[in-house]
Amino acid sequence: MIPKISKETTLLDKTEELSGEKIFSCHKCGKCSAGCPVGTLMDVRPHQVIELVQANDWSVLESRTIWLCASCFQCATRCPKDVDLTRVMEALRLLVLRENFDHIRISEISKEELRELPPVALVSNFRKCTG
Amino acid sequence: MTEDIKTRMIKVYIMGREYEVPEGLTIMKAMEYAGYRFIRGAGCRAGFCGACGTIFRKKDEYKFRTALACQTPAEDGMYLTELPFVPANKAEYELEELTSEPSIIVSLYPEIARCVSCNTCTKACPQDLQVMDYIQASLRGDINQAAELSFDCLQCGLCAARCPADIVHYHVGQLARRVYGKYVLPRSQHLKERNDEIKAGAFDQEMEKLTAMGLEQLKKLYTERDIEK
Amino acid sequence: MKIPYYPGCTLKTTAKPFEDTTKAVSEVLGIELLEMPRWNCCGTVYSLASDDLMHQLAPIRNLIRVQDMGYDRVTTLCSMCYNTLEQANQLVKGDPEKLEKMNSFMDQEKDYTGGVTVVHYLTLLKEMGFDSLPVKNPLKGLTVVPYYGCLLLRPEEISIDNPERPTIMAELLAALGATVVDHPYKLECCGSYHTVDYKEVVCEKTYHILSSARKRGAEAVVLSCPLCEFNLDFRQKDLEQELAPMPILYFSQLLAVSLGLFDALGFDQHYVDPEPLLKEKGLLR
Numbered sequence: 001m002i003p004k005i006s007k008e009t010t011l012l013d014k015t016e017e018l019s020g021e022k023i024f025s026c027h028k029c030g031k032c033s034a035g036c037p038v039g040t041l042m043d044v045r046p047h048q049v050i051e052l053v054q055a056n057d058w059s060v061l062e063s064r065t066i067w068l069c070a071s072c073f074q075c076a077t078r079c080p081k082d083v084d085l086t087r088v089m090e091a092l093r094l095l096v097l098r099e100n101f102d103h104i105r106i107s108e109i110s111k112e113e114l115r116e117l118p119p120v121a122l123v124s125n126f127r128k129c130t131g
Numbered sequence: 132m133t134e135d136i137k138t139r140m141i142k143v144y145i146m147g148r149e150y151e152v153p154e155g156l157t158i159m160k161a162m163e164y165a166g167y168r169f170i171r172g173a174g175c176r177a178g179f180c181g182a183c184g185t186i187f188r189k190k191d192e193y194k195f196r197t198a199l200a201c202q203t204p205a206e207d208g209m210y211l212t213e214l215p216f217v218p219a220n221k222a223e224y225e226l227e228e229l230t231s232e233p234s235i236i237v238s239l240y241p242e243i244a245r246c247v248s249c250n251t252c253t254k255a256c257p258q259d260l261q262v263m264d265y266i267q268a269s270l271r272g273d274i275n276q277a278a279e280l281s282f283d284c285l286q287c288g289l290c291a292a293r294c295p296a297d298i299v300h301y302h303v304g305q306l307a308r309r310v311y312g313k314y315v316l317p318r319s320q321h322l323k324e325r326n327d328e329i330k331a332g333a334f335d336q337e338m339e340k341l342t343a344m345g346l347e348q349l350k351k352l353y354t355e356r357d358i359e360k
Numbered sequence: 361m362k363i364p365y366y367p368g369c370t371l372k373t374t375a376k377p378f379e380d381t382t383k384a385v386s387e388v389l390g391i392e393l394l395e396m397p398r399w400n401c402c403g404t405v406y407s408l409a410s411d412d413l414m415h416q417l418a419p420i421r422n423l424i425r426v427q428d429m430g431y432d433r434v435t436t437l438c439s440m441c442y443n444t445l446e447q448a449n450q451l452v453k454g455d456p457e458k459l460e461k462m463n464s465f466m467d468q469e470k471d472y473t474g475g476v477t478v479v480h481y482l483t484l485l486k487e488m489g490f491d492s493l494p495v496k497n498p499l500k501g502l503t504v505v506p507y508y509g510c511l512l513l514r515p516e517e518i519s520i521d522n523p524e525r526p527t528i529m530a531e532l533l534a535a536l537g538a539t540v541v542d543h544p545y546k547l548e549c550c551g552s553y554h555t556v557d558y559k560e561v562v563c564e565k566t567y568h569i570l571s572s573a574r575k576r577g578a579e580a581v582v583l584s585c586p587l588c589e590f591n592l593d594f595r596q597k598d599l600e601q602e603l604a605p606m607p608i609l610y611f612s613q614l615l616a617v618s619l620g621l622f623d624a625l626g627f628d629q630h631y632v633d634p635e636p637l638l639k640e641k642g643l644l645r
Contacts, residue, residue, distance in 0.1 A: 247415055250421075
């Protein structure tokens, strides 16, 4: 989904504002993608996310990638240019969630699963995936 | 009416419109004085039923306040209205099929995991309950604490109306109290023993004697009974 | 030593053995854990958006409660709680304007002054010296791998050790007499909260982490995070690939075993029961 805010600002500006990161500092070494524990499962690889934001391409918000990132901070720790991609991913998720959009439907999680899952899983998931 | 007992009038704004009402009325009475008639949003008028949740702001104050309309005096310059109802989904469950395991509440109200601990619910509660704390207790499976902290809840729903995480606190508290009552609270041993005695017929003879008595005789027996100190 | 203890929600539910064994161990070590009388969920994941203060209220409110207890340190066991509390702490310590805004919003609490430090329990143990642990029942013959996961070590500012080459848990386990082997996935994320929405991702991570540990000769995996524990332990039942059951243990459970404290191990709350392995090694009584 492309948020309403796209009419008022560019993806690059809004992402930099929310994340506090300088997106053009990236020099595309690819370390983020190489180290990402879920990188191989992503439709857009982490370094490509940066490229799409640089190009103001809102379609990045429709990727599976921004939801698959679980904020493990591996990319942030290894980036030679100090671009915290973890924060960039969070900013992109929030652009969607702040439209009052939930990425997951809480009501669709079965009672059996809810009884088994630890509170820490539910709290973290709902914080990252519901608006 | 003589001059010296004349009631002072105050100005209130009900749903934005200015009215003059006598000082000293509750918000509920002030609205009725102004001509409103409650079909919903009024019940016991004594602060027990929780039907009259109300939202208002006071003069020269930024705070958004909540209270029970039947218990709160209207003040000069108040902006107010009543909430007839706070929409809140209620989980469906059979109490008989539940357990007191720690995940039981979150499995029926998973949205409590969205609590951000802003404490707005606690500030909204007209009963001065620690609402946020009982939601937090529910999340960590502390059913005893959730039940105890929510014990005086009137189900007015003001907490749920104010929550940024869309939690329906008062239903959560009610579930905690039900689970607590059914599965946690120890069964009274005395009650069980007495029930067994009754079933075994230990009091049958005495009951027969009582039912055979006339009204005057019963009254006499009642007034002369031993009162345990 | 007296120190306030922040439990966290999961330590009261699925990770109860983590708390119980730590309490038993602390008693022997002379660490008096003062469980916070009032606390709320920390939020579990630190909010990363520059304009989001609402999600920082939960961790900071807990730090206010520590302050109310009259202490300047608080310890916690869960990696996620540690991470969230300390990241939020560092945020407000470095940004007085944000702290002021949050203090004024939390008008029913005393102001937070930024004077609290969050210390992970492993750090407390390290401060005391692993070599000084009164080990009675050395973990001889038990081969383990430490699994750090993400949030004890990253981001770097809150890391309890070298974020790329941590040794803290390996040192502890070696001091307890275990054989410690290294493995390449010790820092790899387990898939975290995707155990709710992308279970298959967590299963894949679990398989890779555990099969790699197995290849290195590990008989058990040792960790400090209740979510990692759930994922690596309970998701073993959802794996599509063949994998011999791998016991997953909290470091505190092995610490308790090595100190001869067998009463509160809580092995019945695991999916893969670690008891047969520890019995086979002659470590349980």
